[in-house]
Amino acid sequence: MFKKITLIIVIYIFIHNKAFSNINRDRILNYLESFSSLSSKFIQINNNGDILSGKIFVSRPGKFRIEYEQIPLLLISDSKRLASVNKDLKSINFHRKNENPLSILLFKKLDMNEVKILKLIENESTLLVEISSTNFEDKGIIEILFETKPFRMKKWTVFKTDKTKTEVFFDNLQLNKNLPSKLFNIELEDPRNIPFQIY
Numbered sequence: 360m361f362k363k364i365t366l367i368i369v370i371y372i373f374i375h376n377k378a379f380s381n382i383n384r385d386r387i388l389n390y391l392e393s394f395s396s397l398s399s400k401f402i403q404i405n406n407n408g409d410i411l412s413g414k415i416f417v418s419r420p421g422k423f424r425i426e427y428e429q430i431p432l433l434l435i436s437d438s439k440r441l442a443s444v445n446k447d448l449k450s451i452n453f454h455r456k457n458e459n460p461l462s463i464l465l466f467k468k469l470d471m472n473e474v475k476i477l478k479l480i481e482n483e484s485t486l487l488v489e490i491s492s493t494n495f496e497d498k499g500i501i502e503i504l505f506e507t508k509p510f511r512m513k514k515w516t517v518f519k520t521d522k523t524k525t526e527v528f529f530d531n532l533q534l535n536k537n538l539p540s541k542l543f544n545i546e547l548e549d550p551r552n553i554p555f556q557i558y
Contacts, residue, residue: 394534449550
């Protein structure tokens with residue numbers, strides 16, 4: 360009799376936890392698909408312990424801008440190209456967007472054939488989810504930390520396959536705010552585009 364009761368309790372806990380996980384999984388996916396734009400101040404901790412701060416802007420699909428305060432670096436994507444601009448050196452370099460696991464969050468609709476949830480950890484006041492792209496699994500994974508009361512993103516952590524990680528903490532995160540298109544205009548930031556002057 361005791362064994363039967365124990366088995367029933369174990370089955371109940373398993374079913375209850377699985378249902379709870381599915382509810383939170385859907386809650387996370389709905390949140391990640393709920394916004395067209397994102398803007399926030401941030402604090403970034405690099406793998407070597409360096410701490411940087413700045414502002415991030417995302418406009419879906421595919422556009423983003425990251426400005427740093429301590430270094431003369433600007434990262435900008437216009438949905439077709441990704442560029443890094445060094446303001447001091449007046450140089451610009453172009454990269455492939457899929458080099459970073461964060462690229463999977465640049466599109467409002469998350470295709471579950473292409474997005475894989477690797478881990479979901481539920482605590483009393485937080486939810487932690489690990490996500491990877493099935494198309495670019497060799498690029499690494501992204502870990503997202505959510506507060507549950509109220510439900511909102513608090514941190515991104517990017518783990519690359521070279522064992523490095525970058526943590527990004529959000530400060531005053533705002534969703535669905537109108538963002539000017541010039542924020543994502545690479546030509547406006549290209550230091551090679553020096554206006555011709557007549558003397």
